[in-house]
Amino acid sequence: MTQSKESSANDKPLPPSVPLIISIDVGTTSSRVIAFNQQGSEVAKHQIEYSTSASEQKYTPAGKRRHSEQLDAGVSETAPASAVTSAPPTANGNGTSGATDSTDAPTKGDSPPIFSSVGFRIRESAVLTIEDIAKNQTVGPTLTFPKPGWVSCNPTSILFNVLECLGETLAMLDEKNNARDAAKQGPYEISCIGVANMRETTIVWSRSTGLPVVDYGIVWNDTRNAALLTEMEKNTDPELQKKLHKxxxxxxxxxxxxxxxxxxxxxNEPKVKEAYDKDDLMFGTVDAWLIYHLTAQNAFVTDVTNASRTGFMNLDTLQYDDELLDYWKIDKTKVLLPRIVSSAEYYGDFAVPTFCRKILTEQVVHSLQEFSKKKIPINGCLGDQSASLVGQMAYKKGAAKCTYGTGCFLLYNTGTQKLLSRHGTLTTLGFWFPSLEDDFDMNKPHFALEGSVAVAGSVVQWLRDNLRLVAKAEDVGPLASTVTDSGGVVFVPAFSGLFAPYWDPACRATIMGISQFTTASHIARAAVEGVCFQARAILKAMSSDAYRGNQLENGDDDKDDAEDIDLLELSNNSQSHEKSVFSTLSVDGGMSRSDEVMQIQSDILGPCIKVRRSPIVESTALGAAIAANMAFKTEAERPLWANLKDCKSWIYFDGESNETVIEKSGRTNLKVFKSSSTDENRRKHWKLWETAVARSSGWLTAVDGESVPPK
Incomplete structure (x- = not known):
């Protein structure tokens, strides 16, 4: 812990400051900034849910506290809607911004003011004019859905959201520090910043201006590139496909x-091609976009976990691969690619982007500028699912985690072994913390097998918003638990195809087995089970891959395909112990908060695996904080945790080395679920699921007139 300065009034040392780490967590539907302490508790937090092209949400971005302060300052809540152009509705629904004051009121002959997608008035700066910003359309929703299957994000809006969240979090900490000072307690002090982000989302911007070349980025679950990929697949030799996949x-x-x-x-975008031809194009995922704009050095970097999801990085070299770039017809002399770095190292010092200083409210800008004077390092970065793996403490080989967010993402830590799946999962980077001491190879890059379910929490939203089965998302678990099973109903929630291990983009959502006996409870349960069955399918694939990986590591290099054993169905016999590759699934995310849903998941997995819910709700953000902490070279320098073992001890057990303190530490979210299902019922329901998937597969191909072979 750092020591605060001595008091000049009485020459007595003030209490020591309390170190915190800030996490910036940019998700698919929201951004948040959280300040964590040593116990992994949230000391301060601010979150913004994205506005969308389909949203009717009325939103005041700064929250009620600031809104009240602005009203006290005389800001009108009834300014005419005609005074603005393209302003999103705020709490009063008339498009006015809480950032306005009497000097901002439009006068006769002035152009209408422009507002950003988070509700702030945009003003000219020394770098940008209003016309520049308007041209890049910082106005409008953060997420848009231009066509079926298309999902776009507004990069500048995401940046503004992050700055807004950070400014609000800092303001909250200032208030807490005032109270702590009055109570003669040491102040909270930010030590460093970590970043977690949705992966694969693609942003292109200009070297000369730093602004997006087009007014959108392509989000990870967007499918506009499907036709392009179909054409490339037809023209690619199978042997080359295998080589590039490896x-x-x-x-x-x-x-x-x-x-x-x-x-x-x-x-498809002439402006992008023009910038490419002029050597003015920069490409990056969300982490690179944020770190570039949030560091004083304009650091242009991406960590290995994000780079491994671009399709340009070689897993053996952890660098861009010329053959991969050539295959995608990318000339690296015409587009600037971010430097690939580890997940925990110094990237640069926080600074407020110049063009944002005149966009955000004066209060937020003041907080951010004062903060930037402290030269707080940004030195941790992880893709969101890797961040969740770290935040779940799944550090060691054999650990597995599942995050139930908009989608559902499972990672199985394979340690330093790069294991290529034969059963439909992906190989990705888990983390790389090079400053750690060489204890269990924790300072080396760690790989993971990954499986993704496209639809998880979003099926709950669908039940709530489209079918109106429940009033609140948290009601789905209790509704599903009013029946003992789905009554023969199977819900395959393939709204945009099936991901791992099926990889069928032509599959579409289906509900089968409906009869007059079926109730809303059966449909709700079938929807939840549809997510849980996909998780089971991924774990089944991972278990076979991991078992084979263990054989190869032990020198049993069989040249035939790996034995496709269902380790999840092994009974307590002699084979079970020998072949088991993991026994605990750590879970986090929205759906994991429901005891009912997690019990359904446990029943579907069976007795070989217990489901353990993380004590920390925001595991993804916590993972970024852990990465930032581990970037410091020595244990003495690290602000919160000396090493990964120390980290787990504090977050799970309040610094103790055993679990006896869990109850008194208030870790109410930490809970273990064990299967209560019978082998007969579990296998029967699994067969129903596999039958439903087979009959849902290839739907789009079939309706387009092509025959689909039966599965």
Whole structure:
């Protein structure tokens, strides 16, 4: 802990400051900034849910506290709507911004003011004019859905959201420090910043201006590149496909990854092609975009966990691969690619982007500028699912985690072994903390197998908003638990196809087995089970891959395909112990907060695996904080935790080395779920699920007139 300065009034030392780490966590539907303490508790937090092109939400970005302060200052709540152009509705619904004051009121002959997507008036600066900003459309929703299957994000809006969240979090800490000072307690002090972000989302911007070349980025779950990939697959030799897959660990023709999104932009956006031809193009994922704009040095970097999802990085070298770039027709002399770095090292010092200083409110800008004077390092970065792996303390080989967010993401830590899946999962980077001491190879890059479910929490939203089965998302678990099973109903929630291990983009959502016996409770349960069955399918694939990986590591290099054993169905016999590769699934995310849903998941997995819910709700953000902490070279320098073992001890057990303190430490979220299902019922329901998937597969291909072979 750092010591505060001595008091000049009485020459007595003030209490020591309390170190905190800030996490910036940019998700698919929201951004948040959280200040964590040594116990992994949230000391301060601010979150913004994204506005969307389909949203009717009325939103005041700064919250009620600031809104009240502005009203006290005389800001009118009834300014005429005609005074603004393209302003999103705020709390009063008339498009006025809480950032306005009497000097901002438009006068006769003035152009209408422009507002950003988070509700702040945009003003000219020394760098940008209003016309520049308007041209790049910082106005409008953060997420848009231009066509079926298309999902776009506004990069500048995401940046403003992050700055807003950070400014509000700092203001909250200032208030807490005032109270702590009055109570003769040491102040909270920010030590460093970590970043977690949605992966694969592709952004292109200009070297000369730092602004997006087009007014959107392509989000990870966007499918506009499907036709391009279909054409490339037809023209790619199977042997080359295998070679490139081995380099990246990714399916070559999935719409998921950044490589084909960048190719689509170059082929379909003239402005992007023009910038490319003029050597003015920069490409990056959300982490690179944020770190570039939030560091005084304009550091242009991406960490290995994000780079491994672009389709451009070689897993063996951890660098861009010329053959991969050539395959996607990317000339690295014409587009600037971020430097690939580790997950925990110094990237640069926080600074407020110049063009944002005149956009945000004066209060937020003041907080951010005062903060930037402290030269707080940004030195941790992880893709969101890798951040969750770290935040779940799944550090060691054999640990597995599942995050139930908009989608559902499972990672299985394979340690320093790069294991290519034969069963439909991906190979990705888990983390790389090079400053750690060489204890269990924790300072080396750690790999993971990953499986993704496209629809998880979003199926709950669908039940709530589209079918109106429940009033609140948290009601789905209790509704599903009013029945003992789904009554023969199977829900395959493939709204945009099935991801791992099926990889069927032509599959579409289906509900089968409905009868007059079916109730809303059966449909709700079938929807929840549809997510849990996909998680089971991924774990089944991972278990076979991991078992084979263990055989190879022990010298049993069989040349045939790996034995496709279902380790999840092994009973307590002699084989079970020998073949088991993991026994605990750590879970976090929205759906994991429901005891009912997690019990359903445990029943579907069976007795070989227990489901353990993380004590920390925001595991992804916590992972970024851990990465930032581990960037410091020595244990003495690290502000919160000396090493990963120390980190787990504090976050799980309040610094103790055993679990006896869990109850008194208030870790109410930490809970273990064990299966209560019978083998007969579990296998029967699994067979129903596999039958439903087979009959849902290839739907789009079939309706387009092509025959689909039965599965």
């Amino acid at each position: 380099k990246t660990g990714l399916p070559l023709f999935s719409t998921y990854f950044s490589c084909s999104k960048l190719r689509w932009l170059l082929e």
